[in-house]
Amino acid sequence: MACSWTAPSSLCSSAGEQRRISASPRSVDRFFGLGELRTRKKSISRFRINATAVLEKENESQRNASSELDKLACPICYRSLIRTGPPGFNLSAIYRSGFMCKSCKKPFSSRNTYLDLTVTSGAKEYNEYKPSRTELFRSPLVSFLYERGWRQNFRQSGFPGLEEEFKMAQEYFKPVAGGLLLDVSCGSGLFSRKFASSGTFAGVIALDFSENMLRQCYDFISKDETLLNAKLALVRADVSRLPFESGSVDAVHAGAALHCWPSPSNAVAEINRVLRSGGVFVATTFLSTGRNSPPLLGSLGRSLESTSGTYSFFKKEEIEDLCRSCGLINFSCKIDRAFIMFSAQKP
DSSP: OOEEEEOOGGGSSSTTOOOEEEEOHHHHHHHHTHHHHHHHHHHHHHHHHHHHHHHHHHHHHHHHHHHHHHTBBOTTTOOBEEEESOOOSSHHHHHTOEEEETTTOOEEOOOSSSEEOSTTTTOSSOOOOOOHHHHGGGSHHHHHHIIIIIGGGGGGGTOOOHHHHHHHHHHHTGGGTTSEEEEETOTTTHHHHHHHHHTOSSEEEEEESOHHHHHHHHHHHTTOHHHHTSSEEEEEOBTTBOOBOTTOEEEEEESSOGGGOSOHHHHHHHHHHHEEEEEEEEEEEEBOOTTTSOTTTHHHHHHHHHHHTOOOOBOHHHHHHHHHHTTOEEEEEEEETTEEEEEEEOO
C-alpha cells in the first residue's frame, strides 16, 4: 500500500521547497536505510535466541550429568553424597572431585582411577577378603588376561561372543534407553565401554569389587579419547551393598557374574532395590549341566562346590525363582548349551 508524505526542507533540492512524495513502505525504508537496520535487529534477535538456546542446552546437560552422580549414596547408610570439585560426569571430573556422606560424614576417595565406595574405603589396618572365586579376579594377572583370552574361551560353553551378547542385551534394554545404566561386576569393562560408546544411555557406571579390574578398565579407556570424555564413571563397590539410592537406576547389567557372587540372592535383592519402577536387569551366566556340576548330588553338589571355592551354577528354573523371590517380574531368557542370558523387571 502506497503512502504520501511531505519531505523535510533539508531533503529537498532547494531550501524552503517541499514536495509531496508518493512511495511504498519499502521505498521509504530504503530511503532512510531502515530496511538494513531492521534486518540487523532481526539477526541480532535470532543470534540472542540461538545463544540462549545453546546456553540452556549446555546447562541442562550439566544438570543431567550432575544428577546422575547425585544418585550415588553412602554404602553404610544409603544417604546421598556431597560432592566438591568440578561438575561433570566423566573420569577427569570425578578424579578431581571429593565425596562425603551427608549423614555419617564418611569421606570417599576418588584419587585412584576409580571412586572407592566400599564400606571399607579408607580403612588402613582392616582388609576384608571374599571367597576364592571372587578373590581370583582381584589378581593383577587375571585382570590382565581377562580380555586377552580368558573371556573368549566362554564360547566353548555356548556364549555367542561379545558383539552378539551386546546386541542381545541392547534389545532387552530398549524400554529404558536414555536412562542410567549400572554395569555390575564389570571386570575389565568390556561391556561398560560398549554401552558408553553406544550413546544409548545418559550415563554408564562401571562397577566392580576388584581394584585391578578397574585399573585394567581405565587402561583400556585411557587409549580412547572419546571414552575419556564420555559419561562414564568407574566405581569400586560390593554388589551385595550397592552405593546408590533406592529406585535411582534405570538399567543393571551383569555379564558372566552371577556364578561368582558370594550370595546371588543378596546381590539380586540389592539390584531390585536400586532399580526404579520399570527398570530392567539383564545378566548372563553359566547354566548347571552334567559337565560342570557333580552328577546325582543336586543342591548338595553345588554346596560342596561353593565350600571348595569353585563357581556356583544354577538351572534356568532356579534363576527364574531367584529373580521372583527378590521381587522382580517378567522373567525372560535365551539359552544355548551352558549359556543363559536372562532379563527381569522391577514392578
